[in-house]
Amino acid sequence: MLTFYNEHHAQQAGSAASAPWGDEPGALALTLAEFERRGLGRIVTPHGVSLVSLERVHTPRYLHFLRTAWSEWTARDPAHAAKELLPTVWPARGAPCEPEPEDFFARLGLFASDSRTPIGAGTWIAARTGADCAINAAHALRVGERATFALTRPGQHARAEGFGGGCFLNTAALAAQHLLDDGLGRVAILDIARHHGAGTQDIFYARADVLCVSIHLDPRHAYPFYSGHAGEQGSGAGLGATMNLPLPADCESGQWFAALETACVKLAMFRPEALVVSLGALAPNFGLQGGDALRIGERIAHLDLPTTFIFEGGHGAGVVNILEGFETAA
Secondary structure: OEEEEEOHHHHOOOOOOOOOOOOOOOHHHHHHHHHHHHOOEEEEOOOOOOHHHHHOOOOHHHHHHHHHHHHHHHHHOHHHHHOOEOOOOOOOOOOOOOOOOOOHHHHHHHHEOOOOOOEOOOHHHHHHHHHHHHHHHHHHHHOOOOEEEEEOOOOOOOEOOEEEOOEOOOHHHHHHHHHHHOOOOOEEEEEOOOOOOHHHHHHHOOOOOEEEEEEEEOOOOOOOOOOOOOOOOOOHHHOOOEEEEEEOOOOOHHHHHHHHHHHHHHHHHHOOOEEEEEEOOOOOOOOOOHHHHHHHHHHHHOOOOOEEEEEOOOOHHHHHHHHHHHHHOO
């Protein structure tokens, strides 16, 4: 049975975090309701993790900014509390970012990758609780759980030092890094959310201990636009530890499953000790139907690895179908 880590505090945080482009409102609640309806496992509340655990992936100065941005913004003028905080200026390409600017909006632009990811009153609580879920879910694998699921707000676009695409802390990267810190030597991340996890790739791009494999919409036509191309394969020690399998939105399901098989072969060759799956929306892209999601879960189960699934947004039933397929294949 799956152990399900529920981000219930963040769901109630209010204006907590924006959703990535294309994800429907209420995805967390819909997924939770569907999981409960099917009785796929037990639901637990995560324990809080230390800030040091977050610093294993994200820089201290970025975490400090994210933690204090809303209070600093509203302290300037209480009327700001009725608004969401968005950047208005960014560094020029190639511009040095040291020393960190003192101006508030200059710092906001330093860490923001787009103008469509607002910071709100509950952003830090939501992001932090999502990180708690992901790290707890990963740790459970180290104490004997076969599979876990972290129901969090999306994190795949968050970089080591920045936010964007509706993501503030990279939950999949935090889960993978915790597994390494807890004694594993090699961990793999399989990202099957429809948009490329640019932040996840960036965090591990030059490392050999984490394999990042992603199946996603062709970034020439879809967010994040500037990464996720097939030619991106890692750098330095990480050369060969990144695999991107971009697909057109109108591809047939057979093409998507062929990409999944390519991904699974790559994963098997890497021989990881645990797997993190960034799990998000499939429909309406790629011609995949509800029954296909069951097959996806079954194929992931056949990798026979301790697996933690990280929610990256999407439709509740489709995501839970993948989990059910994984469970029934056990």
